Every structure is written in structure tokens, then in C-alpha cells.
Amino acid sequence: MKGLRWYLIWSAILMVGYLVAQYYKPKPTDWTATYLKEDKIPFGTYILYEELGEIFPNAKITPSRLPVYNNLNDKEFVNTNYLFIAGRVSMDKYDYQELVKYMEKGNNVFIAAYELSEFLTDTLNLTMNSVYDYANKNGTPINFVDPALKGERDYIFNKGLGDQYFSKVDTIRASALGRNADGEVNFVKYTYGKGGLYILPSPQLLSNYNILNPSGAIYISKVLSFLPDAKQIIWDENNTKGTIDDASVLRVLFKNDNLRWAYYLAISGLLIFVLFEMKRRQRIIPVVEPLKNTSVEFVKVVGKVYYQQRDNRDIAQKKITYFLEYVRSNYRLKTTLLDEEFISDLVLKSGINEDIVRKLIEMINRLKGAVVINDDALIQLHKLIERFYKQAR
Numbered sequence: 001m002k003g004l005r006w007y008l009i010w011s012a013i014l015m016v017g018y019l020v021a022q023y024y025k026p027k028p029t030d031w032t033a034t035y036l037k038e039d040k041i042p043f044g045t046y047i048l049y050e051e052l053g054e055i056f057p058n059a060k061i062t063p064s065r066l067p068v069y070n071n072l073n074d075k076e077f078v079n080t081n082y083l084f085i086a087g088r089v090s091m092d093k094y095d096y097q098e099l100v101k102y103m104e105k106g107n108n109v110f111i112a113a114y115e116l117s118e119f120l121t122d123t124l125n126l127t128m129n130s131v132y133d134y135a136n137k138n139g140t141p142i143n144f145v146d147p148a149l150k151g152e153r154d155y156i157f158n159k160g161l162g163d164q165y166f167s168k169v170d171t172i173r174a175s176a177l178g179r180n181a182d183g184e185v186n187f188v189k190y191t192y193g194k195g196g197l198y199i200l201p202s203p204q205l206l207s208n209y210n211i212l213n214p215s216g217a218i219y220i221s222k223v224l225s226f227l228p229d230a231k232q233i234i235w236d237e238n239n240t241k242g243t244i245d246d247a248s249v250l251r252v253l254f255k256n257d258n259l260r261w262a263y264y265l266a267i268s269g270l271l272i273f274v275l276f277e278m279k280r281r282q283r284i285i286p287v288v289e290p291l292k293n294t295s296v297e298f299v300k301v302v303g304k305v306y307y308q309q310r311d312n313r314d315i316a317q318k319k320i321t322y323f324l325e326y327v328r329s330n331y332r333l334k335t336t337l338l339d340e341e342f343i344s345d346l347v348l349k350s351g352i353n354e355d356i357v358r359k360l361i362e363m364i365n366r367l368k369g370a371v372v373i374n375d376d377a378l379i380q381l382h383k384l385i386e387r388f389y390k391q392a393r
Contacts, residue, residue: 042209104193127168
């Protein structure tokens with residue numbers, strides 16, 4: 001007993017020590033590219049969002065989780081910039097039409113994304129590509145086209161941050177603002193009326209990781225310098241967080257690794273508990289055969305008995321008895337004497353043709369006193385009674 005107690009004590013100490021070590025151990029760097037303004041991880045945009053007030057001192061920063069169409073339709077925007085920073089930017093025909101109206105009024109749009117929706121790339125006649133080389137850890141040199149902004153040295157970013165470029169550009173509509181060392185365009189502008197659309201295929205260049213790099217901060221400031229000073233900056237979150245309807249408790253759980261695994265363990269434990277409880281408490285439900293309807297079999301048996309005995313007189317008497325009981329119950333007529341008065345009363349109350357009623361009553365009077373009844377007479381009686389039942393009211 002003493003050994004067991006020491007065993008439990010040491011087990012508890014080791015368990016507590018393990019939990020403390022897990023709690024205080026350094027967390028690994030999260031390299032997930034979220035581009036969320038709240039994220040301070042390397043590929044979040046917390047620093048850029050906080051510095052927008054310095055870059056555009058006169059502008060009001062407005063985050064928006066609405067799609068482009070909902071955000072711009074039937075609204076008048078003047079002197080604003082619309083920023084999209086995401087891994088993929090999705091737009092359909094209606095979003096694009098509202099965006100064009102928005103830019104033609106003198107507003108500007110800046111998109112930094114690895115991938116654009118198919119409609120957008122087809123409309124802009126634009127194709128994205130990458131020259132990332134795993135052997136070249138320094139990345140591809142990039143720079144601006146404008147001599148006023150072009151650096152004396154090319155900008156080189158590790159982890160392939162600046163290796164994206166446009167393998168196809170509509171040179172008639174688009175102006176090249178930046179190129180890499182191979183001469184490929186990596187920053188373009190489309191002019192719409194008084195405004196413009198700026199597209200950068202490398203969103204990670206605007207991330208926390210790159211801003212903390214001095215050359216990265218300089219490059220980003222020059223990229224955003226193409227946008228004029230504005231009264232309002234619309235920060236798109238629809239392409240990073242989704243619409244407002246997507247916000248839920250589960251979304252928060254799945255975003256955090258520890259909470260996500262705790263959720264999975266809780267659901268798994270609940271399922272296991274339910275399965276074991278079902279196995280332990282639920283008894284096998286026996287299969288109870290429903291009662292069979294034996295009325296048809298009974299009728300067949302009775303019919304066979306009568307057929308084998310061939311007692312036509314007994315069958316005829318029973319059919320006559322049942323018929324007269326039907327007449328007494330339904331028409332309130334006495335059946336002791338089946339005469340002309342009875343026939344007239346039955347025709348009046350039943351509404352059946354007098355000829356049919358007369359034939360039936362005459363057949364009944366004839367068979368009531370008969371000693372032997374053949375098959376034809378029995379069949380004729382049956383047909384007359386059935387005909388009466390069908391036409392009776």
C-alpha cells in the first residue's frame with residue numbers, strides 16, 4: 001500500500017511538471033500567410049495597418065468585410081483608396097463593374113495577391129507566374145521603372161517574397177511600374193478615367209516580416225507612394241476573413257491550434273462515450289411479427305366445406321335469412337308475409353325496379369318451401385340478391 005502511494009505521488013509530480021513545461025515552452029513561429037490586420041505573425045499585416053495613418057495622414061481607415069459590389073453600389077466615394085492584400089482576390093462581373101465606376105470617379109484601387117479570380121485575369125488580360133528557385137535563397141532582384149523611385153541597388157528579399165511576376169501583360173492598357181532582374185513586369189497600373197488600378201503579385205512584400213527589414217520598409221513605402229493622399233482608405237477583409245456571416249465561435253477555435261485540438265478531443269470523447277453507453281445499456285429489440293389477416297383464409301375454408309357438402313338448400317336458406325334481415329333493418333318492413341303489398345312497399349322504399357324486386361321475391365317464395373335446390377337456382381338467387389344490394393338506396 002505504501003509503494004502504491006509513492007507511485008501515485010511521483011506520477012502526479014511528473015504530470016504537473018510536464019504540463020508546466022508544455023505551458024512555458026517557446027511557441028514555434030507561425031508562418032501562415034493570413035494577411036490579417038490583427039496578426040503579429042510574420043505574414044500578418046499588423047504593422048502595415050498601424051502605419052497607414054502615417055503613410056496617409058489625412059485619411060480615415062475603414063476596414064470592410066463586404067464584397068466589392070455591396071461596398072460600392074449606390075454610394076458616392078470621392079478621393080479614396082481601396083486596398084486588397086490577400087493570397088487570392090475574388091471578383092465577379094458585378095464587383096468589377098462597380099470597381100470600374102469607383103475608379104472612373106477619381107478613386108484608386110491597390111491589389112496585392114498571388115492569385116486573382118479567373119474573371120479578373122481574363123478581363124485584364126493578365127497572367128501571374130513565379131521564378132522562385134530553391135537553390136537561390138536570396139531571391140530575385142526587383143526594382144522600379146520610374147527613375148525617381150528606382151533604387152541605386154536592386155531590392156532582394158529572401159524566402160522568395162519578390163519572385164512573383166506577370167508572364168502576360170496587356171501593354172496597351174497597362175503600364176509597367178516595376179520589373180525584376182530578368183525584365184519581367186512585377187508591378188502594373190491600369191488607368192480608369194481619373195483613377196487607377198495598381199496590382200502587385202507579391203502580397204508578402206507588405207507583411208510584418210518584410211516591413212521589419214529596412215529595405216523592405218523602403219520598398220513598401222515607394223509602392224504605396226503611387227497612391228495619392230486620400231480622405232479615406234478602405235481596407236478589404238472580405239478576401240481574408242470572409243463576409244460578416246462567416247464570423248463564429250468555431251472560426252476562432254479552428255484558428256488556434258490548441259483550441260482546435262481540444263475541440264477535436266472533446267467531440268471524439270463524446271462520440272466514444274455515446275457509443276459505449278449504447279452498447280452497455282441498449283438491449284436488443286426483438287423482431288415481432290405482425291398479426292396476419294386470416295379473414296381470406298377463413299372464407300376459403302368455409303367455402304370449401306360448403307362446396308364439398310353440396311347443401312344448396314342450406315346455403316339458399318342462409319342467404320334468404322340474411323337478405324330479409326337486411327330488409328327489416330334498412331327499410332323497417334315486416335317479412336313474415338312476402339305478398340304483393342310487401343313487394344310494393346319494398347319497391348317504394350328501396351327505389352329498385354319493380355321487375356327485379358318481383359323476380360327476387362318470387363324466387364325466395366319458391367325456394368323457401370323447396371326440398372332440393374339445384375345449382376342453377378342457387379346461382380340465380382345469388383345474382384338477384386347481389387343485384388338488389390348494388391341498386392338499393
